[in-house]
Amino acid sequence: MASAFGHALLGATLGKLLLPSRSHWPYWLLAAACAVLPDADVVGFKFGVAYASLWGHRGLTHSVLAAVVLASVLVFLVRIFRPANQPAAGRLWLLLFLATVSHGVLDAMTTGGLGVAFLSPWEQQRYFFSFRPIQVSPIGVKRFAGAAAWRVLRSEAVWVGIPCLLLWLSQRILRPTQAQRQP
Structure with missing residues (x-):
């Protein structure tokens, strides 16, 4: 798997790209959380769930179906609680879907593991x-330390961080600010 840092960075970057207004920063954080959430399946290891099973690591929680369900539930909850300055439902759904599915995309670009069950449960x-090109991250906080952590973080800086930075800079350059739009 990629590290939680790489997943969160990509999710937040997608948030900034799709909902660029600074007032939408809480949704950038929500997108970052959605990008990390599929790895909650590692809890299954504590309960004896086999890695390769439907409920195992990189299984159902990493699927496109899980991304659809999570995005739909979260948009529904946002609409119920009606926070101020909420974005259009379709745009928010797209952001949360892409952030969640980005998790599996990054994991499918790593050097280890069993792969990603994108089409689970079918x-x-x-x-x-x-x-x-992304170095696989050790599973667990204790294992993510020292040389292993630096190896993963260096890899993610190149293959996740730099592309996210370039996307952000492109948006800043190509999208005029509010002050530039007013005559």
């Missing part, structure tokens, strides 16, 4: 992309 096949 298909248990696990997939990797042919381009796998």
Whole structure:
């Protein structure tokens, strides 16, 4: 898996790109959380859930279906609680879906694991992309330390951080600020 840092950075970047107004910063954080959430399946290891099972790591929680369900539930909850300055439902749904599904995309670009069950529960096949430059992160806080952490973070700085920075800079350059739009 990619680290929680890489997942959260990509989720927050998607938030900034799709909902660029600074007033939408809480949704950037929600997108970051959605991008990290699929790894909640690692709790299954404590209960003896096999890695390769439907409920195992990179299984159902990493699927496109899980992203659809999570985005739909969260948009529904946002609408119920009606926070101030909420974005359009469709745009928010797209953001939360993309942030959640981005988790599996990054994991499919890592150098380890069993692959990602994108089509779970209908298909248990696990997939990797042919381009796998991201160093796999050890599972667990204790294992993510020292040389292993630096190896993963260096890899993610190049393959996640730099692209996120370039996207953010492109948005700043290409999208005029409010002050520039007013005559």
